Amino acid sequence: MKSSEDLKRCVRRICELLECEYGWKKHPAKTDPIDTLVLTILSQTTNFKNCKAAYEGLIAEYKTWQDVLESPEDDLAKVISIGGLGRIKARRIKNALSRIKEKEGEVDLRFLAEMSTEDAMEFLLNMDGVGQKTAACVLCFSFDKPCFPVDTHIYRICKRLGLGGNSREEIASLIEETIAGDKLCAFHLNLIEHGRRICTARKPKCNDCVLKGCCYCYC
Structure with a gap:
């Protein structure tokens, strides 16, 4: 060893x-952190082609992340079904958006920029269905954190x-x-x-x- x-x-x-x-x-250019979070959840256990199609379907159907949060879980699951595990991913997305709004009063993750990397990672990992890869993608690609x-x-x-x-x-x-x-x-x-x-x-x-x-x- x-x-x-x-x-x-x-x-x-x-x-x-x-x-x-x-x-x-x-x-790469910094991405919107909610976009990164949702896209990475959609990427779980699927290929890039299906993930991209699911994400494009989602943003075509809903104008804002608040709209996604307010959407019935079954409806969201149908919209993203091409990516597989539609119901599970819909629940994870809605739970994540709900946690963010509960903390900030709005669906916005920009507050993570002011947090230490460790605290920001802890906040994201406390969301259902968010693991190391998803949390690190948000912090790396949206906030340029190490x-x-x-x-x-x-x-x-x-x-x-x-x-x-x-x-x-x-x-x-x-x-x-x-x-x-x-x-x-x-x-x-x-x-x-x-x-x-x-x-x-x-x-x-x-x-x-x-x-x-x-x-x-x-x-």
Whole structure:
């Protein structure tokens, strides 16, 4: 088993290799935090195409997030059904919007900008159906806070590389402790790119992988 320092050295090396392979990806323009929250909930257990279709259907049907909050759960579930688990996701979205309004008096997450990363993460994680990935996406992409979202693809890659323990939280903590905050987003995007091109779920192209020297599965 690798020591903590060995793991951190490995993470830094992986970050460098991916940067050489894919370049330094700029942080995308900040997104509205409610948009990010809802979109990430919709992305759970589905592919990007269906998630996008569900989100587009939602914003076509409702003018405001208040309208979504006031919509009957069954109606919302039908609108987003193409993304799968419509009833579950509708309940999660409505519960999240309700929690936000309960705290702020309106459906607006901008108050998270003034909170510490830890407090903002805690607030989001207390919402039903919001896990590490969803909360970190909101904080990273909407507020540029030093968080590292671990989605299914990144979790798969990191497990193959022997990074962290058995949870997404452990992997996120290791990377956040090791990589500078201004590089976390680029590292996240490069890992996703690598997962799409090389380290796929099935039949990964291990012989073409720039990380094979670091990989438990290859070695």
